[in-house]
Amino acid sequence: MDNKEMLVIPTLSRSLALWEIASITSSGLIVLWGIQVFADRQPWIGVVPIVLAMVMMIYSHRQRGESARDLGFRLDNFWQSLSLLIVPTLVALALIVFVVWLLNDQRFSPRSFRTRLLFVPLWALFQQYALQGFINRRAMLVWGPGLKSVALVAAIFSVLHMPSPALGLLALIGGLIWGSSYQKQPNLFALCLSHTVVSLVLSLTVPPNLTPFLRIGFKYFGLVF
Amino acid sequence: MSQPTLKLVHVLLGKSIVESLLVAGLAIGFFFTAFPPYFRGWGEVADQRVSGWAVNSALPEERVVVQLFVDGVLVENGVANELRPDVRYAGWANDDYHGYSFALTAMAPGQHEARVYALHKQGDGVNQTLQLLGDPIRFRTDEAGRSTGLVRSK
Numbered sequence: 001m002d003n004k005e006m007l008v009i010p011t012l013s014r015s016l017a018l019w020e021i022a023s024i025t026s027s028g029l030i031v032l033w034g035i036q037v038f039a040d041r042q043p044w045i046g047v048v049p050i051v052l053a054m055v056m057m058i059y060s061h062r063q064r065g066e067s068a069r070d071l072g073f074r075l076d077n078f079w080q081s082l083s084l085l086i087v088p089t090l091v092a093l094a095l096i097v098f099v100v101w102l103l104n105d106q107r108f109s110p111r112s113f114r115t116r117l118l119f120v121p122l123w124a125l126f127q128q129y130a131l132q133g134f135i136n137r138r139a140m141l142v143w144g145p146g147l148k149s150v151a152l153v154a155a156i157f158s159v160l161h162m163p164s165p166a167l168g169l170l171a172l173i174g175g176l177i178w179g180s181s182y183q184k185q186p187n188l189f190a191l192c193l194s195h196t197v198v199s200l201v202l203s204l205t206v207p208p209n210l211t212p213f214l215r216i217g218f219k220y221f222g223l224v225f
Numbered sequence: 226m227s228q229p230t231l232k233l234v235h236v237l238l239g240k241s242i243v244e245s246l247l248v249a250g251l252a253i254g255f256f257f258t259a260f261p262p263y264f265r266g267w268g269e270v271a272d273q274r275v276s277g278w279a280v281n282s283a284l285p286e287e288r289v290v291v292q293l294f295v296d297g298v299l300v301e302n303g304v305a306n307e308l309r310p311d312v313r314y315a316g317w318a319n320d321d322y323h324g325y326s327f328a329l330t331a332m333a334p335g336q337h338e339a340r341v342y343a344l345h346k347q348g349d350g351v352n353q354t355l356q357l358l359g360d361p362i363r364f365r366t367d368e369a370g371r372s373t374g375l376v377r378s379k
């Protein structure tokens with residue numbers, strides 16, 4: 001075994017897991033707070049940190065011997081996972097609809113369907129993969145399953161939705177629910193379904209005058225250079 | 226789950242380096258887009274006017290839009306398109322028309338500060354930034370609100 005193939009000792013493996021979490025979080029923050037605003041006219045630059053993050057995550061899975069099934073790309077536990085998610089998702093939807101109704105002078109003005117909403121399921125699957133299939137699994141390496149690792153997942157998901165207070169809070173709650181569900185039944189498709197439904201309801205019910213609350217990163221302030 | 230090898234550390238280090246370079250590149254690109262270091266100019270207070278010149282050395286044929294602020298308040302917009310042959314003689318411009326002049330209205334007696342900024346538009350004019358031309362100009366006004374002279378910096 002040459003030097004490059006030396007195994008990382010177990011205690012360092014935990015530190016490495018924390019580094020991996022920080023690395024993925026920083027990629028997200030670079031896209032949201034840097035590229036989306038300052039390179040708005042060259043959006044292809046945004047692909048760079050996303051590709052780097054993907055390469056790092058895939059390489060890490062290979063190094064740690066994780067299969068796609070381990071990560072949650074599977075169907076055998078889909079219904080068990082969905083049964084854990086269905087009640088909190090329905091409660092969240094009811095709350096969203098109620099709060100939007102209250103903020104919109106107690107009336108509904110649903111928005112028309114936009115083509116880009118067709119990509120929401122794909123985007124939701126990618127987010128859940130990064131959040132649960134990677135960050136949650138690395139957090140479990142450090143602290144094991146339980147509140148600490150779920151709280152870290154939720155906190156990171158919330159930070160990535162800042163500075164919008166509404167989305168930050170929603171992401172924190174969503175992160176707690178999805179993170180704990182993943183630890184019981186790791187299924188990314190069920191999580192993607194729950195995430196997609198919540199995102200679509202938000203996009204279709206929030207009236208145009210409240211849409212700034214759905215922007216994240218620098219775009220929340222309406223800044224684009 | 227298997228133990229990772231040092232190669233993963235190398236991948237993480239490589240990713241950090243590439244991302245740092247990307248962020249540094251973005252910061253520099255943003256600076257040059259929002260605050261291009263090409264505006265040159267100078268101003269002074271004389272005869273109840275703030276006068277001076279402004280040139281965009283990246284586009285010397287362009288007439289620079291300037292804004293006068295007195296005591297931090299926007300007073301007037303203008304365009305540096307007045308005759309100033311000395312600017313061309315000094316080598317700052319290719320033609321004679323880069324001067325500006327703002328009339329000073331009556332002000333409370335005492336010390337004031339005038340600043341002249343070049344207005345830079347970008348992104349179809351949606352975003353605008355201001356760049357100070359020369360130094361802030363400190364001057365005094367008398368009881369009648371007329372400028373009486375410059376205040377020397379210590």
